[in-house]
Amino acid sequence: MHIQIPIPEHFSYKECLWYLDRGFDECLYTIKNERIYKAVSINGQKALLEISATANALQISKLTAGAMPELAVVDYVNSWFDLERNLSGFYALAANDPLLNQLMPKYTGLRLIGINDLFEALCWSVIGQQINLKFAYKLKRALVERFGSYEDFEGHRYFYFPSPEELSAATKEDLLSIQFSRQKADYILKLAEVFAESKICKSELQQLSLSEAVVQLSTLHGIGTWTANYVAMRCLRFMDAFPMGDAGLQNAIRSLWGQKEKPTMVQLQQLSKQWSGWQAYATLFLWRSLSERTDAI
The missing domain is CATH 1.10.340.30 (Hypothetical protein; domain 2)
Structure with a gap:
């Protein structure tokens, strides 16, 4: 089975690989030569997938025998990489946001990599x-x-x-x-x-x-x-989810503001209102800004 999924606007395979391969001892997939190898289970059917990218598409191959339907594989990969979400609204919001606009040029194309199960x-x-x-x-x-x-x-x-x-x-x-x-x-x-x-x-x-x-x-x-x-x-996949008590999120905001103290709950609530409907992606990009520290899970 060989499948191609067109790459949407605002998607960077390189940035998504960074999220997946941050040097931790991950046991549920392997990344080698910019290819992802992952065993997936969908409705009791199991398969080993290889995922890579060209300029225009993600390429998926099923490496083991089994009856997993092609549509199930496509749905899984789309969901895992959040490929079907139109991020134009988030990018428009971020372009005019004092915090987020510092991050977009650096991390454009990052997607909220999911945990499907x-x-x-x-x-x-x-x-x-x-x-x-x-x-x-x-x-x-x-x-x-x-x-x-x-x-x-x-x-x-x-x-x-x-x-x-x-x-x-x-x-x-x-x-x-x-x-x-x-x-x-x-x-x-x-x-x-x-x-x-x-x-x-x-x-x-x-x-x-x-x-x-x-x-x-x-x-x-x-x-x-x-x-x-x-x-x-x-x-x-609630885009308005906002784990405002997260230490990594608070540290990222503090750093971008150039402050010694973490933001207060009142300040976090105000930011949540500013990012209404896109709090999850705002959190993702703020986590990304921690870069080498990788405080977020």
């Missing part, structure tokens, strides 16, 4: 709570390699994120043995239970308003307002 997005958000990114990636790799399935291809092993059913079979002691805290182990196992019993649905959450979705997500064990907004950005 809601269970994975929530688990990753829980893993990253109150620890540095290096350790968060270490925990994720330990979880994935212990409980996830995989594809072997040309001497390399490509992992799938564990399903709720796979993680439901784990015990708290299993997670403690791979350096999860007791609290995070409890959160992850409760999430697995909720998803294994189909008590939450991504498509239903996407039909709600952001505030309604945040309330629903916040009923889950271990999911607070920051985590709910982060998942709303990267998985549910």
Whole structure:
């Protein structure tokens, strides 16, 4: 299977590769020679994809045998790279915004790379709570390699994120043995239970308003307002999601303002109003401005 997806306006494969390949120990895809290799699971069907880019299109090849339909692959890649979103409104807003207009010439074409699977997005958000990114990636790799399935291809092993059913079979002691805290182990196992019993649905959450979705997500064990907004950005694709309590976001604003103190909640609320409808992309570009520091997940 060989597929081409036309590249939309305001898209840079180079900037998206930066987001995906920031030097962390990522276990769910591999980047080599500007090609992305990722094992994907869609409605129970699995495949290993290779993604590359020409000047005008993303090129996708399915490297392993299987019955995954071409349309499902296209939908997955479109969603992962947020390719179908018209960003003209955001670029017009940013051009006239004192903060964002400092960033656009540097990072034009960056897209909000997603986490398509809601269970994975929530688990990753829980893993990253109150620890540095290096350790968060270490925990994720330990979880994935212990409980996830995989594809072997040309001497390399490509992992799938564990399903709720796979993680439901784990015990708290299993997670403690791979350096999860007791609290995070409890959160992850409760999430697995909720998803294994189909008590939450991504498509239903996407039909709600952001505030309604945040309330629903916040009923889950271990999911607070920051985590709910982060998942709303990267998985549910609410463009008005704004994790204003995020330290990286606040540091980026402080730096661009040339201040010693972080912005206050009142200032953040005012910025959110300025960026109405595009808070998620404003957050993404502010995170990008941290560059080598990469404080955001």
